[in-house]
Amino acid sequence: MRNSSVERVARLVSLLFAGIFSGFLVGVLVLETSLRDYDRTVYAQVRQVELDALDILATATLVPALLATAFLLFAVFRAKGPALWLPLAAFVLLLIVFVVSLTVNVPINGDQADWDVQAPPSDWADVRDRWQAAHVVRTVSAVLAFGLLAFSTLGRKPADEPAAAA
Numbered sequence: 001m002r003n004s005s006v007e008r009v010a011r012l013v014s015l016l017f018a019g020i021f022s023g024f025l026v027g028v029l030v031l032e033t034s035l036r037d038y039d040r041t042v043y044a045q046v047r048q049v050e051l052d053a054l055d056i057l058a059t060a061t062l063v064p065a066l067l068a069t070a071f072l073l074f075a076v077f078r079a080k081g082p083a084l085w086l087p088l089a090a091f092v093l094l095l096i097v098f099v100v101s102l103t104v105n106v107p108i109n110g111d112q113a114d115w116d117v118q119a120p121p122s123d124w125a126d127v128r129d130r131w132q133a134a135h136v137v138r139t140v141s142a143v144l145a146f147g148l149l150a151f152s153t154l155g156r157k158p159a160d161e162p163a164a165a166a
Contacts, residue, residue: 007075012088014068015149018094021061022142024140029052029139032132043128044120049111055109062121066094069149086152093145097138 028050035043069091076083108131115121 005030007072010068010072010075011149011153012064014090015071015146015153017061017065017068017150018090018142018146021058021065022139022146023134024054024057024061026143027141029135033137035128036132040120040124043116044112044115044117044124051109051113055106057096062094062098062101065145066091066098069094078139082152082155084150086155090145090148090152093141093148096141097145098132100138100141105131105138108134140143 008102030048031046035046037048051056069087072087073084073091075089112125115124121127
């Protein structure tokens with residue numbers, strides 16, 4: 001596969017998975033914001049429902065987005081300007097999402113999965129607030145990464161494409 005074909009596929013896959021992932025995070029953000037008006041038992045119950053399979057969706061979309069964006073960086077490594085810098089910035093933002101998820105959200109998810117929904121811990125609101133603050137960071141980072149990937153793909157000039165062989 002020629003480098004331009006690898007680049008096209010990497011652009012498509014990174015854009016697709018980054019878009020699905022960021023949309024997923026925005027949806028969770030809306031749900032979590034809505035939960036702020038409910039008591040601790042409702043919050044704990046909904047969180048346990050969320051934790052049933054949403055971590056699988058997060059992994060199934062973030063990992064391919066990261067890998068495809070890394071392949072895209074490899075394909076455009078020699079490029080100058082937006083062809084390199086926009087995907088590089090998107091990759092860094094996706095790495096921020098990954099690190100925040102692993103260091104804050106995933107450990108809290110593990111703890112919340114074991115909560116008694118009828119009697120969550122007394123510090124449940126502090127735990128919720130920490131999780132939600134980290135989620136805002138990763139949601140904003142993911143949406144920005146998706147925007148940069150979209151701009152990098154849609155903003156390309158035809159001159160960026162290699163000349164077709166005669």
